[in-house]
Amino acid sequence: MAESPAPQETSSDKYVVVARRYRPKNFGELVGQGHVGQALKNAIETNRVGHAYLFTGARGVGKTSTARIFAKALNAPEGPTATPDNDSDICQSIDAGEDVDVLEIDGASNRGIDEIRSLRAGVGVRPSRARYKIYIIDEVHMLTQAAFNALLKTLEEPPPHVKFIFCTTDPEKIPITVLSRCQRFDFAPVHTDQIMARLREIVDAENAHAEDEALRLIARRAAGSMRDSQSLLEQVLSFSSEGLTVEAVHNMLGTADDERLSELTSALIARDSAAALQQADAAILAGVDAGQLGEQLLGHFRDLMVATVGCSPTMLRFCSESMHEELRERGQKWGVSTVLAVVSLLDQALVRIRQSVHGRVLLETTLIQICQLPDLQRIADAMAALEAAGGDPEKKNVKANLVGPDAAAGRTTGPPTAAPASVPQADRTPASGAAAPGSVPPAANPAAGANPESGRSSASGAVAVPTAAVSPAPGNASPAAGHASPAAGNASPAAGNTAPAGHPAAAATIRPGTPVQWTEQGVGRLWREALAQMDELTAGLAQQVSRVECLEAGKIRLLFPKDLTLTKSRCEKPEQKNKIDEAVCGTAARRVLIELGFDPKAVSKPLAPPPSTTSERRQRQRELQNHPWVQKCMEIFDAEVVRVDEPRS
Structure with missing residues (x-):
């Protein structure tokens, strides 16, 4: 760890902020960037100093401070040395940013080609009193493309007395031609414990009093930035003259305390919309900004997610480690799937809040949406149980009917429905008056038997063919599906639809009708009746079939004229193929395998x-x-x- 910080001397009439007074002056005082400091010290000691360096990282992690320390190490009178004497005149002028041979340039305000031309003109001039002329360009990614191009040649072969140090928070915007000419060092965000230890040193040096939890709260709020943490510390020190407490930090920063966040989270997990809105209202009345409360909730649920999946307390970034067990228990009640959905909702809400003047309304809307979320983990567990039951396609049909296409695509429209873990083999045995092998057992179809809107239970014998099971791939069908008994084909459901209107399985509900004769004439009649059940667009494509061929019982082939390649390809698309399958299976009152092909003897009618x-x-x-x-x-x-x-x- 770094030695105790020594603040710079300040005059009585000029106050220097904490972030500048306690800026590190040597490699040993760098916090959280030991890998960078060690690499630079080794380069100096082994005489392997390059001519151009690139320091990248988030704001406030020590890039410019490291550049100044490196410049002092190179230009120290006794150097180059990894331990420069900070009392020397050159080192003090570099610390103050006043050295004539160490030029600090702001890339945001000196970004044009004219400024780079002036820099190139000064490169040829030797340093006044130091060993090297060092150019430190901060936010170098702000330079224009023309400026970068003008700098390339000088950057590749500078005079021996010139060194370049570039600092940036966005290295992706720097041309690759510049990156290839620099030695790159990535500065990592500073860990919360390291920030807290540094803040404790500063508080002791300022002869102030601070609670450990207050310092930890400031360190977490800084999100890895040492400079941000020092600025927040100075702000809170000015606010609370008697000492730093957790309450003072929350009041000054306008954030909600952990207890309020815990109560709000409890209301969301309990799906109590009124309680959640009351907690949010109390926080806003206490001075917490709606956007800030949303960010705190996002961080809280991030830690909740981390604890739920089994990570250690050291992985928490926004909550104290003492809350790890409580977060884990809450996450297990809610489930990982639901927590992920909540994180996504909060992230989208924060984007909208930043662009709106009605942040509170958007936050309250998001809280109600979270309370209205279905139990996504229960749905995921039901699907996993069905898949674990084996590779039987009938069980997969049950899954498709249970969840529906919307939920399978991640769009849940209502509360989840419990599902059995497996389907007994006896329920799939064809018998007189039983469902066909391709249908779903009534007991396993909650949409047909348990929906209050249907007005009937599954005991009525109605069976629904799920969308996902209508058209399996050719060659993968079970032998029983292709040779169904007549009793299976004549299964007659109760009058009326099995599923309510709008249900995914409603369009494929089997209707009573005359048993299908699996001959050319029988499948022709079946096809004409099925066309009448299709919508206009699908029927317009399907009616161009020239001939319907019966391959075997429960399996037909639709043949298109050989010149209608485009029409056939459109019918093979899932949205059209599913509609054709539903119409044919609903008309036949059983599952029918449908293949598409070309009729080499038929051609489409010539245009008029x-x-x-x-x-x-x-x-x-x-x-x-x-x-x-x-x-x-x-x-x-x-x-x-x-x-x-x-x-x-």
Whole structure:
């Protein structure tokens, strides 16, 4: 650890802030950057000092301070040495930023090509009294592209008496041609314990009193920046003359204390919207900014997530290590999936709050959304239990019917439904009056039996075919699915739909009808009835099938004319294929495997010749306006038909 800091001498009429008075003066005083200090000391001691260095890292981690220390080590009268004498005239002038041979340039305000040309003109001039002329350019990424280009040659082959030290918080904006000419050192964020220890040294040197928890709170708020922590410390010292307490820190910084955050989190976990809004209102009335409260909640749930997945207390960044066990218990009640969703909601809310003047409303809306979240972990556990039951496709069908396409895509529309861990084998055995092998057992379909809107329970015998199970890949079907017994094909559900309107399985509900005869004529009748169940756009594509071929019981092939490649490819897309599968399976009252292919003997009907007269063209336009596809486009885009252009040959 660094030796006790020694503040710089200050005159009675000029106050120097804490961050400047306690700036490190040698490599030993650098906090959290031991790897950089050791590398630079070794370079000096082995005489392997380069001509250009790049220091990268977040704000306030010691980049410019390290550059000054390195400059002192190179230009010290007794040097180059890794331990320069800070009492020498050169070292003191470098610390004060007044040395004529160590030029500190602000890249944000000297970013043009004219400033770089002036720099190049001064490079050839030898140093006045020191060993090297050192250029420290802060925020170098702010230089323009032309300025970087003008600097390249000088940066690659500078005179032997010139050294460059670049500091930046955004190295990605620096051209690769500049990066390749520099030795790069990445400065890591300073650990909270190291910041706290440094703050304790400063407090003792200032003859002030501070609680350890207050210093830890300041260190956590600094988020790895030593300079930010020192600025916050000075701000709180000015606010509380009697000493630093946790309450004083919260009052000064406008943040909520851990107890208030814990109560707010408890209300969110209990899904008590009223209590959550009351806690947020009390925090805002106490002076906590809505955006700041949202950031604290985000950090709190980050630590909650870390504790839930089993990390050690040392991984906590926003909560004290003593809260680790409490956070872990809360996270286990809520589940990792729900915690991840909460973190995502808070992150999106913070982005909106920064761009809005109604931060409180946005925060309260987010809190209510969190309270309304379903138990995502329960859904994930149910899916995991179904997958652990084995690779049987029937169990996967149960999963698809249980969760639905929205929940499978991460969009949950209602409270989760409990699901059995497995489906008994006996429930899938075909029998008279039982469901077909491709259908879901009624007991395993909560959407059909437990939904209060349906008005019936699963005991009615109604069976729903899930969307995900309608069209398995050819060749992967179970033998039983292809040779279903007549009893299975004649399963007759109770009158009415099994699932309520809007349910994912409602569109695929089996309807009673005449048993399908698995012949060319029978599947032709089945296909014509299925076309009537499709929407206009899907039917417009599907009706271009030239022939329906029966491969075996429960398996058909749709053949398109050989020149309708585009139409076939559109029907193979999932959104259209699923609609075709649902219509055919619903009409057949069982699962039907559907393949698509080409009929080599069939060609599409030739287009009608273009109309020659004005009346014919108008008649053609009226006919096209009545086409369902055109009407749908006119409805969607609020358009009208202006003219009809016939396709070119």
